[in-house]
Amino acid sequence: MTGYSEEFAAHLAQDCTTLCHCWLVTRRDGTTLGFTDHDRKLTVGGRTFEPQSGFSQSEVRTSLGMAVDTADVEGALSSDVLVEADILAGLYDGAKVETFLVNWMDTSQFARMRTSTIGRIERRDGQFVAELESLTASLDKPNGRVLRRQCDAQLGDGRCKVVTDDPAVKGEGVVVAIAGAGKFEAIGLGDYTPGWFSLGEISWTSGPLAGRCFAVLDHAVRGGKVFLAVSAADPQPEVGATFTIIAGCDKSFKSCREKYSNGLNFRGFPHLPGNDAAYRYVADGMVFDGGALVE
Template identity: 55%
Template structure:
């Protein structure tokens, strides 16, 4: 109890307590929501905590060592706060969750007891279950760079240096027809060669998906019609007339970096790295062992 504020510690020492749990959820896009297992709405530190979702938590444990402690939080899906389509779209993946112990009779008396991130979120019927992982899980993540032939920078970031907003690298269009398998026919991109936007990103600027970003898998032209295939996702239906902006894509290869973007000096991979076959082979007649580049 020594870590709790004096007022809360004194209240917990009483024979009868009036405490509840509150969870402040901060998505990666910055949206903040508050939930509580109390039966009334509470306002704590300027954030409103809603009881409507009927949240309930499993046992919470803090163990010694580097094991990742988890807590399951279960609640009801509701159209106002947590929607099934938002969960399926991954909007809550990696969200930060802060758990508070609050005196519901005096919400100014509270303490932060746990900070977690959502590791796995599943749903079934009208309910969802969020697995909250302790911050120790960050120690189990890969750090540093991998040595590979492909680039490990994101197109347009500081390490890449390409201005994807420049003329020729970006465009705007409108959905002309929505087909199956996440393929849409679009207008407004007729000046670009097929494949230019493959592996790029699409940002919806109008329609039911406005504000969402999608990954473009393929960009092709068939019988004069521009077709974009998007990475499969769950969300509102794409309809004719939906507007979007697109940015050129990169397949992370050295050849694309050099030819498409003239950015070979900033390539963040190791294109001339010999493969396993070369590393374990031996010199034979007719082989080329002049130390020249693997990728021209």
């Protein structure tokens, strides 16, 4: 709902009002969560907004023109709604936040005040402070391509065109042992050469981490056993958890051509000359045949 209904406008015109704020958070994985600064649960527009997170909001100013407006929203990290592990995993990065003004005595009277995205998140002493950026913040970011030797496409996207569902690119496995912080032994990947999944992506399909994706730092084979390494800051999987894993790409033209036979779709500039070639002087014996300066 956008704007004010006649009933809500009449309530706002009264000397005494019964107002509160509600926030609807939509994460990038599609999960929606509702919070309110009221002291009891509210149902607004068919959605439930929980009070136990202790949400509160700083002063909000709206500017005319294209200025970027920000606000801070603060709340408690509660075990059943908001957990620090989810924030550390980046599940709330870039999440959409809709702010509603609600008459808590009659929740059919409400209005959406603004739509924002979560920017920087700070965590301290069981509390978090999230910066809410207006939608115009996206217009304040650099756009366009950067000319560099490495590819700037994501493996499997519309520009890369590698089919990531191909068994040669995508594997499945099970965790059989924990080898240390961010390291674990897995089965099901014995047919792949060591390093095939380094710099790839692992998606958990069962266990407490189901639905989450982490970057793979290393894929090694030692003593016939397969080991995978992710960031030590990522949550630890449990033994028996299943996953799918996508092969890695170091964004080089050599890997694109030899590992994926995808050189025609390479989105970098592998023959881009460096500063040494760009600034050197013309000398006798140099070849000027229009060929590539970098092999």
